[in-house]
Structure formats: C-alpha cells, structure tokens
Amino acid sequence: MFKKKIIIIEDQEDLRESFEVIINGSDKFFVQSTYPNAEKALREISKVRPDIAMVDLELPGMNGIEAIKHIKEKSPKTECVIVTVYEDSDLVFEGLKAGAVGYIIKNANYLEIISALDELVRGGSPMSSQIARMVIQNFHINPNSPLSSRETDVLKLIAEGKSYTQISEELFISKETARSHIKNIYVKLNVNSKSEAISKARKDHLI
Template sequence: MIRIVIVDDHPVVRDGLRGMFDGDDRFTVLGEAGDGREALAVTEAVTPDVILMDLRMPVLDGVSTIRELRSRGSSARVLVLTTYDTDSDVLPAIKAGATGYLLKDTPREDLFRAVLAAHRGESVLSPAVAGRLMGQLRSPAKEPLSHREIEVLTLIARGCTNRETAGRLFISEATVKTHLLHAYAKLGVRDRASAVATAIEQGLIRRD
C-alpha cells in the first residue's frame, strides 16, 4: 500500500481526503498536519511515500515546506493539492521540488491515479496548470519590471493616487506616469487596475 500524509490547514479537507484514501485498499493514511512545521515533524516520524500538500498555510507555507523536505533528504513525493493555480503559486512549488500539482476540484479517481503516478516518480499536473505552463513556454520572455516600477505599482495597489505615489517616492507626478506606462508595456496591459492585478498574479507585488 502507498503510505500517505495529508497536509492542509482545514480539518474538514483533511477529514475528506482521509476518508477517500482509507476507503481504498491501495492506500493508507499515516498522518495529518495542519501546517508546514507539523508536516516536517510528521514526515520524519512516519516516512510516507506521498505527501498531499496544500500551499497557503500558517506557520510554514507549502513551498517552504517542500524546500525543507528536500534539504533534509526526504524521499517522499510531494503532490501539491490546492485551490490556487496562479503563476506565483505554481512555478515556485515546482521549482521547490513538487512531483505534481493538482487543484482541489480534481475528481476522486483522477486524484487516486495522480498519487499512484507520483509514487512511481512521474510528474502529474492538472490540465489547468499544464495549460498555464505551456502558455508560458510558448510566449516570448518579457522584460522584467524595474525596482522603481514595482515600487510604483505597490503603492498604486494600496490605493495611492499618482500624486501621493510621487510624494512618497520623492519623484515627480510625470515620472510616476512614465513608470506606469513602462509597466503597462512590460505586463501587456492597458490600465492601472489590470497592471496591479497582473503584477499580483505573477508574484511581483504582494496582495495587502
């Protein structure tokens, strides 16, 4: 049987997943954790084959937990199971060493197949995530935002006007507008709302 640990900060999600896997004789759930720190302790104690890992958790998030597992030499395959499929979630998780990335609306049988595949060392991606990654590979690389452009977008995201942004950064209002226009071009958008939304989605600025 494939030995599983479930990591999610919502008890009802852990209960649902445990019920699913305990009802199939191919799997056995060895333990649960509500955050990344607990996950590290449980994994060390029971040495699972596959870890079902949420990403956004208190104490220690999923990506940081995956990195720590790898640095400790854990052989467990990590299958991310989350609600989020933005670039700022998917790419860091895969780079950290996740074997697969699925969304929580994945059907039961697909989830079972994914765990079996992950146990064999195969990469598993939900269709939405695979499509997002393929789109990135096919699209030409865009020029990154400058540090000042990120500062401007961060203040705009917090509700500052161009004048307020200029005052906080000690630059002219015309310079703020220039930075915004450059950011629009680099992000492929036409207005400040779209620029802020895209920058948040790509992990360039933080959502307050």
Template sequence: MSMHSIPRVISVAVVEDDREVRQALQLTLAARDGFRCASTFSSCEDALKQLPEEPPDVVLMDINLPGMDGIAGVKALKELLPGTDFLMLTVREEEDTVFRALSAGASGYILKHASPEAILEAITEVYEGGSAMTPVIARLVVRSFQPKAAHDLSDRELEVLAKLCDGENYRSIAEALFISTNTVKAHIKSVYLKLHVHTRAEAVRKALRDRLV
C-alpha cells in the first residue's frame, strides 16, 4: 500500500491467443490513465521468452491457450518473475480449474467478458496486494475451508484423530488423554473403520482434506 502511494502507471502484459480479445484489452489499457500495456503475446511460450527482460506489474493470462495452457504458463512465469502478479482471464468458472490456477500462483480469477471497468479495477486490486475474483469463484474458494462431510466420529475419536495428525504415537496419545495404549488402539481402529482407511497416512490425509480437525 505505502509502497504504491506515489501515483504511477501499472504496466500490464497480456497473454491471449484470440487476436480480437487481445487487441481489445490492449486498447482498453492504452486508453486509460494509470495503465500501460507493456506487451502482448499469443502464447505462453512467447511470453516466457520475452517477459523476463522487462517484468510487468501484472499479467492478464488466458487459460485456454494452444500449446502450454495458462495454468502451466503461470507456474513457469512465476518462477522467473516472482514480483509479478497474475490475473487469470477465463470464460468458465470451473472448480477444478480455479483451484489449479490458484495453486499455480494466480492472484485472481475473473471473467473474460467482464466490463473494461471491472477488468481495470481487478488489475488495480491485484497490483495493490489484494486479489480479485467473481463472487461465484469466491464461494468455491470459501467452501473449500468448510468441513466436507459429517463422518459421525465421536468426540473422543476426533480427539485421537487430531493427535494422530500431529504425528504422535500410541503411547504419547495415551499419556495425553490419560488412557491406556490399548484404548488408543481401539479408538484408532474405530476411526479407520468409519473413515474407510487402513493406515495412519490415509487417516491424516482424509482428516486434513475434509477438515475434520
């Protein structure tokens, strides 16, 4: 925030294979004070070659691209341009794609046919250290924080499972809960039964993924 308190121009690069869309974005950026379209590319491969020479502040990245797609592109470019933020431009709001893009290092995820105003606002938000996304995508993301299912584990079982996730062994769990190791075993067996797993590792993964702990 304070970093950007002196008004300056946000330099933006565009990676988009559709020539029409690419030029429309370029024009939108050129027409507006405070923005500069530093470069445009029709493929990630081109962007990878040229962008490192003059890193922009923000990259608008299409997802569906011939050759290397936008997600792989972000992953590769982010390595070379750690200070640059990436804003995904897409036509559909698919759960799987959203999460893969965010995991790859995208800072935002907006729709291609949003208004120029909305796109410029998203660029500004990202540049200022925030993140931009549609409400629908935000809900997908928010939902991923919420418990997935009720696995009807008893309170005691949840307690044991939590310690299992901490990497504690039978003996230390037993000591912490003031019960015998045999009882710990019994609870763990019950947990495995209810979660349909057979090993510690699977139980830990399920507990973390489904946010049971």
C-alpha cells in the first residue's frame, strides 16, 4: 500500500504545521507540501497531483470555495476536504457543492483527523448529520407545490427539454392536452415561457 499524498492549504502557520505533524505521524498518509494561500497551491497542483487536498475556507486572496473549483478543474482526481472552524454553516455546504467530499473541524484531535481521512479513502464523506441534512434537502421536492401531480409530470418533461409533441407522446395524451397543462403551469407559476418555468421550478424545488 502506498501512502496517500496530501497537500494543505491553510493560512495559519501553527495549524498548517500541526496538521502536517499529525498526518506525517500516520502510516497511511504523508504531507507532500503546504501552502499559505490558494494561488500558490494552484500554481503547482498540476505537477503535484495530490490524492487529497485539505483546503481552508477562509484564505487571504482567493477563498476556499473558488480554490476547490480550480483544484477540481486542474486535478480532477484530487479529493478536496474542507478545513473549517464553523462546523455547520452554509459555507461548508457551498464547499461541498463546489466539489469537496467532506470536511474536517480545525480543532479536531489526532484521531478525528486521521479517521476523517480514513473515511475519505474508503469512499466515504466525513460530515456531520446537520450538513448531511442540508445536502439531501437539496434534492427533496417541495411538498407545498401549487401544481397538480399531472402538471408536475409535465413540468418535469419540460425541464428535460421536451417539446409539446414529445410530452404528449410520453404521457399518452394529446398534444393539446399537454399544451393545456403547460398553460395552467404558466398561470400558476406566474411565468410565460418554458425557461422561466424551469427556473422557477428549480428554485422552488417543485421538480
């Protein structure tokens, strides 16, 4: 088994060093290099290609969210872990959306850090259940939808880019019926085009 190559992007020197010591003390991981900001890390990421990047969310210059996006662009196989003081914040959620697969709390102890990294390489995502809830709620549909179930069916197909004709074929109704539903959807959502309907539907989690 090869040790997993890790880089650390963290502006606080003490933290950077304590993480390094802890990780280098393990038998599964080693720290390849550390960076005080995202810019310096991004300059080398393509050559270094680490297995794991630990990214602080609050960095001078480019913030952690943007850093994660760039890392995933330049080195897609690198798994990003958020390092944060705030256990449960929207910021962590943004980081996960940007491409991170989990996060580590700044004041975590040796065991917590190593076990989080362990979970990671075993294909898991270390995160609190609060964050997990935020994540899954993102693809739960809104139970207070103003639309009828048939209208929701139609809207889903609209969101897949289907035309009136295609929708009518998939739902075994006439094209005119599909158009009727769509007109009613427009009235209920207060929009007047497919694209507006899709935007509103996604924003309000109607589909």
